[in-house]
Amino acid sequence: MSAIGAKPAAGAAVDTTAMVVGIIILLLVIGATYYLFGSGLAFMALIGIIIGGVLIGFGVHFVPVGGAPAAMGQAPGIATGVAMLAAGAGLAGLFGGAWAAEMGVVVATITGAIGGGLMMAITCMFVNFIYVFGMGIPSASGKVTKDPITGDTQPEFKSQGTEGHGLPFVSYVGGVIGGLFGGAGGTLIYLVLLDLYEEELPAMMNALPAQIVPIAVALAGMFAIGMFLVNAVLAAYNITGTIEGPHDPKFKRFPRAVVASAVASAICGIVAIMIVAV
Amino acid sequence: MTVKVEKIEGGIPHTTIMIAGLIASLVFLYLTYANVIMGTEYFAFFGGLATVAALIWGSHTIKHLCSYGIGTGVPSAGMIAFGSGVIAMLFATKYGIAAPIVAVVLAAVIGLILGYLANNVLNMRIPVMIQSLVEMAIIGALVLMGYAAMMTGSFELTSLTTGNVQILGLSLPSYQASFLGGALIATAFMLGAIAIQHPFNACLGPNWTQDRMLMLAAECGFLSMITAAIMSMPLISMSAALVSLFVAIIGWYYTYAKYIELSKRDAAAWLESKPIPDVEGH
Numbered sequence: 001m002s003a004i005g006a007k008p009a010a011g012a013a014v015d016t017t018a019m020v021v022g023i024i025i026l027l028l029v030i031g032a033t034y035y036l037f038g039s040g041l042a043f044m045a046l047i048g049i050i051i052g053g054v055l056i057g058f059g060v061h062f063v064p065v066g067g068a069p070a071a072m073g074q075a076p077g078i079a080t081g082v083a084m085l086a087a088g089a090g091l092a093g094l095f096g097g098a099w100a101a102e103m104g105v106v107v108a109t110i111t112g113a114i115g116g117g118l119m120m121a122i123t124c125m126f127v128n129f130i131y132v133f134g135m136g137i138p139s140a141s142g143k144v145t146k147d148p149i150t151g152d153t154q155p156e157f158k159s160q161g162t163e164g165h166g167l168p169f170v171s172y173v174g175g176v177i178g179g180l181f182g183g184a185g186g187t188l189i190y191l192v193l194l195d196l197y198e199e200e201l202p203a204m205m206n207a208l209p210a211q212i213v214p215i216a217v218a219l220a221g222m223f224a225i226g227m228f229l230v231n232a233v234l235a236a237y238n239i240t241g242t243i244e245g246p247h248d249p250k251f252k253r254f255p256r257a258v259v260a261s262a263v264a265s266a267i268c269g270i271v272a273i274m275i276v277a278v
Numbered sequence: 279m280t281v282k283v284e285k286i287e288g289g290i291p292h293t294t295i296m297i298a299g300l301i302a303s304l305v306f307l308y309l310t311y312a313n314v315i316m317g318t319e320y321f322a323f324f325g326g327l328a329t330v331a332a333l334i335w336g337s338h339t340i341k342h343l344c345s346y347g348i349g350t351g352v353p354s355a356g357m358i359a360f361g362s363g364v365i366a367m368l369f370a371t372k373y374g375i376a377a378p379i380v381a382v383v384l385a386a387v388i389g390l391i392l393g394y395l396a397n398n399v400l401n402m403r404i405p406v407m408i409q410s411l412v413e414m415a416i417i418g419a420l421v422l423m424g425y426a427a428m429m430t431g432s433f434e435l436t437s438l439t440t441g442n443v444q445i446l447g448l449s450l451p452s453y454q455a456s457f458l459g460g461a462l463i464a465t466a467f468m469l470g471a472i473a474i475q476h477p478f479n480a481c482l483g484p485n486w487t488q489d490r491m492l493m494l495a496a497e498c499g500f501l502s503m504i505t506a507a508i509m510s511m512p513l514i515s516m517s518a519a520l521v522s523l524f525v526a527i528i529g530w531y532y533t534y535a536k537y538i539e540l541s542k543r544d545a546a547a548w549l550e551s552k553p554i555p556d557v558e559g560h
Binding site for chain 2: 013014015017018019021022025067080081082083084087205207211212214215217218219221222223225226227228229230232233234236237238239240241256257259260263264267268271272274275
C-alpha cells in the first residue's frame with residue numbers, strides 16, 4: 001500500500017462522549033469570558049468569533065475538493081487540497097470584506113461573502129474549462145446517478161475505473177456556497193476583533209486612536225487568518241481527502257466539524273481577546 | 279483504524295530531534311535577548327537560527343504525522359501549525375523576557391485541544407495526532423517568534439508594535455513602521471508555513487531518507503532567513519541586518535551544497551547537464 005493509496009478510515013461515526021466533552025469546553029470558555037470581561041465588547045467579540053468559525057467549518061464541506069486524483073481526471077472536484085482551497089476562498093473574502101469594514105458589520109460581512117463566492121465561482125469555471133477543453137473529459141459525478149439540481153444523468157459519462165471526473169453543476173454550486181460561507185466567516189472574525197482592538201488598544205499602548213489603526217488592523221487580520229486556517233484544516237480532517245460537494249455522503253459528517261470549529265474558535269478567540277483585555 | 283504506511287528505519291529517533299529542536303530553538307531565542315542587555319542589535323541573527331532549528335524539528339514532526347496518511351495533503355499540517363502558533367506567539371509577547379516560555383506553554387495547550395478535537399471529535403483516530411498537533415503549535419509559535427526577534431531585535435510586544443521613521447534627520451516613533459503595524463508578520467507567517475511543509479512534501483516516497491529531508495529543511499529555513507534578513511533592514515540598523523544576511527547566505531549555501539550532494543547519493547542515476555545547453559554552430 002502506497003502513501004497516497006492509504007485512506008484513513010475515519011468513518012462517519014459520531015463519538016458522543018468526545019462531542020459532549022467538546023461542548024463542555026466550549027461552554028467553559030464562554031463562561032470564563034463572561035466572568036472575566038462581563039457582557040461588553042469582549043464577550044460579543046467571542047460570540048462573533050465562534051459564529052465566524054462555525055461558518056468557515058461548515059462552508060468548507062460545500063467546496064468540491066478533488067486533490068491529486070482530480071488532477072489525473074480520476075475523481076470530480078478541484079485538483080488541490082482542502083486547506084489551499086479554503087484559504088484561497090476565505091482570504092479573498094477577508095480582503096474584500098476588510099475594505100468595507102467602515103460600512104458596518106452587515107455590509108462588510110456580505111461583501112466578504114461575495115468576495116469568497118466570486119473567487120470560488122471563477123476558480124470552478126476555469127477548472128471546468130481546463131477539464132473540458134484541455135484534458136478532454138466530460139463532467140460526471142461518481143456519487144449520485146442524477147445531478148440533484150439539473151436532473152442530468154451521470155453514469156453514462158463516467159469513465160470506467162474512475163470515481164467520476166470534472167466538475168458537475170451541483171459541485172459548482174456547492175463551491176460557490178462554500179466560498180460565500182467561508183468569506184462571511186473570515187470577515188466576521190476580522191470585524192469583531194478590529195472593533196475590540198480599536199476600542200482597547202489606545203488605552204493599553206497609551207496612544208491616540210488614529211495612531212494604533214495599523215496595529216489594530218494587522219493584529220485583527222493576523223488572528224483572522226490564523227483562526228481561518230485552523231478551522232479550515234479541522235474541517236479538512238473531518239472530510240479526510242476528497243469531497244464532491246453537498247450531494248456527497250461525506251457531507252453528512254458536518255455536525256462533527258461544527259462542534260470542533262466552535263471549540264477551536266472559542267479557544268483561539270479567548271487568547272486573541274486576552275491580548276488586550278488582561 | 280489507520281494503517282501506518284511508512285516506517286522510520288534507522289536514523290535519529292523522533293524524540294531526540296524533538297528535544298534537540300526545542301532546546302536549540304529556545305536557547306537561540308534567548309541569545310537574542312543579549313541585544314537588550316548589551317544595548318545593540320547585532321544578536322538579531324540568533325532569531326533566524328532559532329527558526330532553522332524549529333523548522334528542522336517541524337519537518338520531522340510532519341513526517342511523523344503524515345506517514346499515517348491523513349488524506350488532506352502535507353501543506354495542511356503546516357497551515358494548522360502556524361494558524362495555532364501565531365495566536366500563542368502574539369499573546370506571549372506581552373510577557374517580556376518570559377515570552378518564549380509562555381509561547382511554548384500556551385501553544386502546547388492550544389495544540390492539545392486542537393489535537394483532541396481532531397482525534398476524538400472528528401474521529402481521526404491517529405495514534406500520534408495529539409502529540410503532533412501539540413508539537414506543531416509550539417513550532418509555529420517559536421518560528422514566528424524567531425522571525426520577530428530577527429526582524430526587530432527583540433521579542434517583546436512594545437518593540438514589535440513600535441518602529442522609528444527618519445523624517446528630515448529627526449527620528450520619530452511610528453506604529454506603521456513596525457513588525458506588526460507593517461504586517462511583516464503576514465510575510466513571516468507564509469515564509470515559515472511554506473518552509474515547514476516543503477521538505478517532507480518534496481522528499482516523501484519510497485526512497486525517503488532522514489538526513490536528506492532534514493538537510494532540505496535547514497536549506498528552506500536559511501532561504502527564508504535570507505528574505506527575513508532583507509525585511510529586517512528598515513527595522514534594525516543596516517549593519518545588524520547585514521550580519522543576519524551574511525549568516526543566512528553562508529548557512530544557505532552550505533546546506534544547499536550538502537542537499538545536492540545527498541540527492542545525488544540517493545538518486546539511481548544522474549546526468550550533469552548545464553542549465554543552458556551550448557548550441558553547436560554558433
